[in-house]
Amino acid sequence: xxxxxxxxxxxxxxxxxxxxxxxxxxxxxxxxxxxxxxxxxxxxxxxxxxxxxxxxxxxxxxxxxxxxxxxxxxxxxxxxxxxxxxxxxxxxxxxxxxxxxxxxxxxxxxxxxxxxxxxxxxxxxxxxxxxxxxxxxxxxxxxxxxxxxxxxxxxxxxxxxxxxxxxxxxxxxxxxxxxxxxxxxxxxxxxxxxxxxxxxxxxxxxxxxxxxxxxxxxxxxxxxxxxxxxxxxxxxxxxxxxxxxxxxxxxxxxxxxxxxxxxxxxxx
Amino acid sequence: xxxxxxxxxxxxxxxxxxxxxxxxxxxxxxxxxxxxxxxxxxxxxxxxxxxxxxxxxxxxxxxxxxxxxxxxxxxxxxxxxxxxxxxxxxxxxxxxxxxxxxxxxxxxxxxxxxxxxxxxxxxxxxxxxxxxxxxxxxxxxxxxxxxxxxxxxxxxxxxxxxxxxxxxxxxxxxxxxxxxxxxxxxxxxxxxxxxxxxxxxxxxxxxxxxxxxxxxxxxxxxxxxxxxxxxxxxxxxxxxxxxxxxxxxxxxxxxxxxxxxxxxxxxxxxxxxxxxxxxxxxxxxxxxxxxxxxxxxxxxxxxxxxxxxxxxxxxxxxxxxxxxxxxxxxxxxxxxxxxxxxxxxxxxxxxxxxxxxxxxxxxxxxxxxxxxxxxxxxxxxxxxxxxxxxxxxxxxxxxxxxxxxxxxxx
Numbered sequence: 001x002x003x004x005x006x007x008x009x010x011x012x013x014x015x016x017x018x019x020x021x022x023x024x025x026x027x028x029x030x031x032x033x034x035x036x037x038x039x040x041x042x043x044x045x046x047x048x049x050x051x052x053x054x055x056x057x058x059x060x061x062x063x064x065x066x067x068x069x070x071x072x073x074x075x076x077x078x079x080x081x082x083x084x085x086x087x088x089x090x091x092x093x094x095x096x097x098x099x100x101x102x103x104x105x106x107x108x109x110x111x112x113x114x115x116x117x118x119x120x121x122x123x124x125x126x127x128x129x130x131x132x133x134x135x136x137x138x139x140x141x142x143x144x145x146x147x148x149x150x151x152x153x154x155x156x157x158x159x160x161x162x163x164x165x166x167x168x169x170x171x172x173x174x175x176x177x178x179x180x181x182x183x184x185x186x187x188x189x190x191x192x193x194x195x196x197x198x199x200x201x202x203x204x205x206x207x208x209x210x211x212x213x214x215x216x217x218x219x220x221x222x223x224x225x226x227x228x229x230x231x232x233x234x235x236x237x238x239x240x241x242x243x244x245x246x247x248x249x250x251x252x253x254x255x256x257x258x259x260x261x262x263x264x265x266x267x268x
Numbered sequence: 269x270x271x272x273x274x275x276x277x278x279x280x281x282x283x284x285x286x287x288x289x290x291x292x293x294x295x296x297x298x299x300x301x302x303x304x305x306x307x308x309x310x311x312x313x314x315x316x317x318x319x320x321x322x323x324x325x326x327x328x329x330x331x332x333x334x335x336x337x338x339x340x341x342x343x344x345x346x347x348x349x350x351x352x353x354x355x356x357x358x359x360x361x362x363x364x365x366x367x368x369x370x371x372x373x374x375x376x377x378x379x380x381x382x383x384x385x386x387x388x389x390x391x392x393x394x395x396x397x398x399x400x401x402x403x404x405x406x407x408x409x410x411x412x413x414x415x416x417x418x419x420x421x422x423x424x425x426x427x428x429x430x431x432x433x434x435x436x437x438x439x440x441x442x443x444x445x446x447x448x449x450x451x452x453x454x455x456x457x458x459x460x461x462x463x464x465x466x467x468x469x470x471x472x473x474x475x476x477x478x479x480x481x482x483x484x485x486x487x488x489x490x491x492x493x494x495x496x497x498x499x500x501x502x503x504x505x506x507x508x509x510x511x512x513x514x515x516x517x518x519x520x521x522x523x524x525x526x527x528x529x530x531x532x533x534x535x536x537x538x539x540x541x542x543x544x545x546x547x548x549x550x551x552x553x554x555x556x557x558x559x560x561x562x563x564x565x566x567x568x569x570x571x572x573x574x575x576x577x578x579x580x581x582x583x584x585x586x587x588x589x590x591x592x593x594x595x596x597x598x599x600x601x602x603x604x605x606x607x608x609x610x611x612x613x614x615x616x617x618x619x620x621x622x623x624x625x626x627x628x629x630x631x632x633x634x635x636x637x638x639x640x641x642x643x644x645x646x647x648x649x650x651x652x653x654x655x656x657x658x659x660x661x662x663x664x665x666x667x668x669x670x671x672x673x674x675x676x677x678x
Binding site for chain 1 (some may be wrong): 305306308309310311312313314315452453459462465466469470471473557558560561565568573575576
């Protein structure tokens, strides 16, 4: 396997990346739903999403100041915090999940910084989590986290944005683990009525510099938009649509929603 | 103004700056010691880099600096005077000098930074400003600069603050700005920052985030402080004219810490004791531990797992659970100290200054005076310079509720 990070020797992929690469190899478009951990019914929503054909699950650990999240995920985070969700309680509940697919957490850097990288990463490992997304820890600040997470066996997933300059993009994609999260638009998480043109542009720029799986997220609001995004990228992350469904119709409806995305992506 | 011109200042990155070494330029990755940095979503990293490059280039351009200084002089009313408070000096047993930033256009020191950033934004080709505001002083200043330069402007203000600062909300709207009442989180300053950042993530191509304090991602803490050097340099020259040297103590209130950074910068390389006064309910240096939020590593009030706590203070402008990273650095190296005062002490000081000197201070600056009152027995006979960073007109509505119609807590 090509080592795109430029370090000596072949890169050993973690559980998340190994699984995503295998699925891609088999011809599938990848689908990763996001669920806010600690929100009422979240575990059943995760299991329903997995049963409906998700390739991995992104579990949100709610934070007091979710600066990259739009109104839907903010609302779910606030509700989960009000019900007493903590990083420890979400991870404890995550450990009880048996989905058969890899899990990644998505949270904000202060919750990691507060515990220290090693304790945070070790807690993820103990909870059966493979990867972590920290959207307010950009590549330029991520050096020590990339090293510490690799040491402990957590795949540190980096985000690439439409504004990421070319001179940084190849290094960023090389340093990311699990997959490259291509941010589809300039803006916070949330569904949009149409897929932004930036979504296909950034995915194409990532694909040109890495063979790592590239998934597009932020701003995907329908199965048709996911299909459109996947014309360029290897897969899609869907967040606000899932969380909105969880909040309005409950966990079983999440399974139905994910099934519509799965079917659309499989049809192509 | 008898000052060294900014083109000779250490912000230029000269190899051995003779001027300002303690509060000099941060490292290339935006650190003051272990504090600072650029902890923003990837989408904003390029914008921060672009801003830093544009700021360095503009500040090295004598024409830009001349426009900045002439705008502050002819439009903003600089230099602001230094007032010797004879009545309070007698009462407290210290020699109290007050830097009158309350007399600036828009009523506070905030105009210095805002004029600097708005001119810079215009130079960068941005057509729109967004800002957060707590008490409304920074929002009013930003709305003012936007009106002056013909830019679009949107100000985010926590819903709690919108209620207690109705006058400033009206001012901003009168000046042509949109004011959005922020309903998320604690509905105060930290949530207004979140909302302004969310706006900027989506509009970064045509919008400049006009951040109001020495906080946020690099280059903001350094750039905002640099735009406030003018007040510290003026104060240093004025103190020298009046007393022949530096004061013994320099005191300023600290929320994010911009007025304190401005005045400290005029004295940090000397021997004066530097005191930044925090509200008891928002004592980031006093009660916080290092954390990361709003783009920076700094002291931050947080709970046992790292959730950011809500600050609670009588003063909307200091209702912030963090503090600028350079203050965290100055505290860590022992160059400045950061005590806190209670709301009750602040109300006393607010009344005291109004009665004794005929100056109604902003509630924020009343924190600085409250510390001076408390510390007076230990600093008898010393010369104390206080930054009166804003006027209290905006607070009179709220203080009518606190004090009653007769205007006294007695």
